[in-house]
Amino acid sequence: MDVFDGLMHGFAVALTAGNLLWALVGVTLGTAVGVLPGIGPALTVALLMPLTAKLEPIGAFIMFGGIYYGAMYGSSTTSILLNTPGENSSVVTAIEGNQMAKRGRGAAALATAAIGSFVAGTLATFALALFAPSVVTLALKFGPADYFALMVLAFTTVAAVLGTSLLRGLASLFLGIAIGLVGIDMQTGQARMALDIPYLLDGIEVVILAVGLFAVGETLFVVSRQKLLADQIIPIKGQIWMTKDEWRRSWKPWLRGSVIGFPFGALPAGGAEIPTFLSYSLERRLSKNPEEFGKGAIEGVAGPEATNNSAVTGVLVPLLTLGLPTSATAAIMLAAFQQYGLHPGPLLFQSNPDLVWGLIASLYIGNVMLLVLNLPLAGVWVRLLAIPRPYLYAGILVFAGLGVYSLHASVFDLGTLCLFGVLGYVMRCAEIPVSPAILGLILGPMAEQQFRRALAISQGDPTVFLTRPISATILTIALIALVAPPLVEYYRSRRRRCVFDQASS
Amino acid sequence: MTTILRSTRMKAAAAGLMMATLMIGANRVQAADYEIMAPAAPGGGYDRTSRAVEQVLKQDKLGTATVINVGGAGGAIGLAQFIRNRSGSDNAMIVGGFGMIASFATNKSKVTLADVTPIARLMSEYSVVVVPKDSPIKTLADLVAQLKKNTNGVSWAGGSAGGTDHILAGSIAKAIGVDPKQVNYVAFSGGGDSLAAIIGGQVTVGVGGFSELADQIKAGNLRVLAISSDKRVPGVDIPTLKEQGVDASLSNWRGIAAPPGITPAQRQAYLDLIAKVVASKSWKDILQTNGWNDEYLAGDDFKTYIANETTRITEILTQLGLVK
Numbered sequence: 048m049d050v051f052d053g054l055m056h057g058f059a060v061a062l063t064a065g066n067l068l069w070a071l072v073g074v075t076l077g078t079a080v081g082v083l084p085g086i087g088p089a090l091t092v093a094l095l096m097p098l099t100a101k102l103e104p105i106g107a108f109i110m111f112g113g114i115y116y117g118a119m120y121g122s123s124t125t126s127i128l129l130n131t132p133g134e135n136s137s138v139v140t141a142i143e144g145n146q147m148a149k150r151g152r153g154a155a156a157l158a159t160a161a162i163g164s165f166v167a168g169t170l171a172t173f174a175l176a177l178f179a180p181s182v183v184t185l186a187l188k189f190g191p192a193d194y195f196a197l198m199v200l201a202f203t204t205v206a207a208v209l210g211t212s213l214l215r216g217l218a219s220l221f222l223g224i225a226i227g228l229v230g231i232d233m234q235t236g237q238a239r240m241a242l243d244i245p246y247l248l249d250g251i252e253v254v255i256l257a258v259g260l261f262a263v264g265e266t267l268f269v270v271s272r273q274k275l276l277a278d279q280i281i282p283i284k285g286q287i288w289m290t291k292d293e294w295r296r297s298w299k300p301w302l303r304g305s306v307i308g309f310p311f312g313a314l315p316a317g318g319a320e321i322p323t324f325l326s327y328s329l330e331r332r333l334s335k336n337p338e339e340f341g342k343g344a345i346e347g348v349a350g351p352e353a354t355n356n357s358a359v360t361g362v363l364v365p366l367l368t369l370g371l372p373t374s375a376t377a378a379i380m381l382a383a384f385q386q387y388g389l390h391p392g393p394l395l396f397q398s399n400p401d402l403v404w405g406l407i408a409s410l411y412i413g414n415v416m417l418l419v420l421n422l423p424l425a426g427v428w429v430r431l432l433a434i435p436r437p438y439l440y441a442g443i444l445v446f447a448g449l450g451v452y453s454l455h456a457s458v459f460d461l462g463t464l465c466l467f468g469v470l471g472y473v474m475r476c477a478e479i480p481v482s483p484a485i486l487g488l489i490l491g492p493m494a495e496q497q498f499r500r501a502l503a504i505s506q507g508d509p510t511v512f513l514t515r516p517i518s519a520t521i522l523t524i525a526l527i528a529l530v531a532p533p534l535v536e537y538y539r540s541r542r543r544r545c546v547f548d549q550a551s552s
Numbered sequence: 553m554t555t556i557l558r559s560t561r562m563k564a565a566a567a568g569l570m571m572a573t574l575m576i577g578a579n580r581v582q583a584a585d586y587e588i589m590a591p592a593a594p595g596g597g598y599d600r601t602s603r604a605v606e607q608v609l610k611q612d613k614l615g616t617a618t619v620i621n622v623g624g625a626g627g628a629i630g631l632a633q634f635i636r637n638r639s640g641s642d643n644a645m646i647v648g649g650f651g652m653i654a655s656f657a658t659n660k661s662k663v664t665l666a667d668v669t670p671i672a673r674l675m676s677e678y679s680v681v682v683v684p685k686d687s688p689i690k691t692l693a694d695l696v697a698q699l700k701k702n703t704n705g706v707s708w709a710g711g712s713a714g715g716t717d718h719i720l721a722g723s724i725a726k727a728i729g730v731d732p733k734q735v736n737y738v739a740f741s742g743g744g745d746s747l748a749a750i751i752g753g754q755v756t757v758g759v760g761g762f763s764e765l766a767d768q769i770k771a772g773n774l775r776v777l778a779i780s781s782d783k784r785v786p787g788v789d790i791p792t793l794k795e796q797g798v799d800a801s802l803s804n805w806r807g808i809a810a811p812p813g814i815t816p817a818q819r820q821a822y823l824d825l826i827a828k829v830v831a832s833k834s835w836k837d838i839l840q841t842n843g844w845n846d847e848y849l850a851g852d853d854f855k856t857y858i859a860n861e862t863t864r865i866t867e868i869l870t871q872l873g874l875v876k
Contacts, residue, residue, distance in 0.1 A: 189752070246624060369773070455623060503707060
């Protein structure tokens with residue numbers, strides 16, 4: 048069966064009334080759990096596993112797929128409006144998205160996120176159907192050394208969020224990396240910086256730091272400045288939907304984000320967070336108005352939001368073609384497959400074409416449903432900002448607390464959140480940017496583990512990073528990304544000076 | 553103007569209400585006869601075992617149960633909470649196993665499985681030793697020879713350090729007279745990452761749960777060298793480590809325990825309940841679907857078993873240099 052026949056067959060399977068209903072249930076549930084910082088799609092699918100005893104496999108997977116996609120949509124909403132990222136992969140969205148919301152362009156930010164997610168989800172699903180087998184062969188060639196090179200490349204993107212002072216930005220980055228060291232070290236099983244507190248053994252969740260620094264820190268800062276508190280946020284300035292100019296500035300980031308996200312998702316240790324940072328940094332570099340970044344540039348929402356949806360679809364590549372679960376949600380979906388006695392892998396496409404193509408087709412349908420669900424809601428959600436500031440910020444605090452508590456139902460996590468909130472406040476007062484800290488917490492532990500794995504495999508030989516072709520190529524790109532912009536800037540300014548000199552002489 | 557403002561406020565309130573409803577819906581607790589604590593996040597082995605017991609209780613009308621997930625610190629957080637809040641209770645159970653013992657030893661946990669009342673070992677999973685399909689290593693003997701020649705040159709992939717996979721790698725080294733400390737073990741997060749590294753040929757050899765790797769072995773992506781069971785598993789055509797002359801074995805078991813401080817009568821009630829669970833057809837079906845081995849061992853025998861396992865696991869972890 049070729050791709051086209053398969054897809055048509057899949058639509059025939061997915062477009063039954065019952066399966067459409069499951070898709071709707073899935074995307075609605077997914078949007079809801081995405082909104083809350085603590086509960087993610089993995090937990091939701093795990094809690095719904097008992098349903099597999101009652102439900103047909105196709106219906107169940109269509110619903111799980113919907114939850115998976117829906118969570119990505121939902122988490123962007125709170126990032127933009129409340130500066131409270133629901134999932135790790137929408138941390139970047141909060142940077143520009145929340146600024147847009149404050150300038151009265153919240154609905155436009157939500158719209159570009161929703162449409163970007165739709166575009167990326169659709170393109171990535173298409174790529175999944177077409178290239179899954181070849182992509183996975185390539186992905187398996189990536190070893191720890193290559194992943195480390197990828198992390199180095201991701202670290203160069205930190206320049207985009209450093210802010211005006213290099214020193215302050217780097218201080219924030221290293222703070223994040225230091226926080227990432229807390230907990231059991233995976234390579235030796237020993238606890239580091241855990242202060243003999245059992246709750247610290249598993250390390251500190253990115254979401255707690257992100258919500259603490261972004262939402263709680265900002266709330267404290269606003270409360271401490273009476274003038275800010277008295278200001279009313281204007282929920283909508285100008286037209287409610289995206290303007291022509293915003294469309295023009297969004298479509299390229301959507302496409303670039305789709306292209307960046309998919310391969311990262313398909314990589315067994317890729318994930319959805321790193322490509323969002325790469326996309327943000329790329330959009331900033333390519334933007335005609337880089338000075339708007341940090342103050343609500345729509346490209347900074349459109350790119351990363353497209354990227355995370357595309358990455359999430361990429362994760363299905365190793366899952367469906369090899370039975371390799373490369374994210375928490377994928378692992379639980381694999382367990383669900385096994386509940387039905389199904390075995391994802393090279394044979395699944397042949398042995399259960401109904402299921403595979405039905406799932407792929409239902410991802411398209413889920414995408415359309417999410418767009419229909421989210422676009423009109425953007426107008427409703429944005430009214431949240433009309434709540435007078437004191438109540439709005441009180442609400443954000445309650446919401447942040449509830450979300451973090453729902454992570455592990457642990458009071459300790461709440462204490463950590465408060466601590467990070469105060470830290471966020473102090474950092475704001477000292478004009479230290481908070482985003483580098485979060486980037487450090489996400490990237491630091493991953494980079495360390497891959498570095499040590501690579502060195503263990505090479506028996507301590509550091510040249511492994513330069514002798515492996517993939518690693519060497521990525522490191523070269525990282526070097527160019529680091530060196531090229533200042534060089535270009537230098538030559539440009541010199542030429543300008545020459546022209547100026549000529550003109551004046 | 554006022555009406556517009558009011559309608560905006562109304563919509564704002566409605567939006568707030570919607571979010572609040574979404575949040576409340578998330579943590580609903582249902583009334584139940586039993587409470588089964590899975591000291592881990594949903595989706596893992598402890599969670600699945602807890603939910604399997606819950607399912608059998610319900611299907612065979614032995615009672616209802618609610619599974620509570622309290623993850624963290626390799627199970628220590630959940631266990632501590634269970635001991636603190638459920639002491640003397642006759643309707644609470646907790647799931648535990650091999651991995652918890654190992655993690656408690658490495659992290660010097662203040663609570664251990666000796667602090668609860670063991671009821672029964674329920675099931676186990678065996679591990680397998682595998683190599684990528686085009687590896688020059690064809691048999692276990694090849695691997696042993698290479699380990700003896702250049703221990704450090706053989707990189708092993710598996711789950712986190714000090715876990716089941718690492719312990720098996722260490723036991724194999726010890727059995728063939730190689731210093732376990734010299735084992736070049738590379739820890740990966742989660743089954744998928746480790747599996748990708750093994751299939752992709754990034755490491756020399758891999759260790760993992762048989763049920764997790766079975767599909768890849770069947771598909772020909774991995775060559776299996778040995779299984780960690782004591783004797784051949786019926787219906788599984790894989791030679792054991794022992795029959796190939798490597799005196800090592802490992803059974804990744806999970807069992808169930810009752811709170812501390814219960815009376816002998818209460819303990820007997822728990823023993824009877826679990827005896828009914830494991831005798832049921834629905835339990836056998838669950839073992840079958842999950843590829844779990846039936847390893848029911850109840851009461852005092854289970855208690856002795858836990859004590860022996862603790863000694864054995866701590867010893868090998870010490871030899872691996874993880875417990876000092």
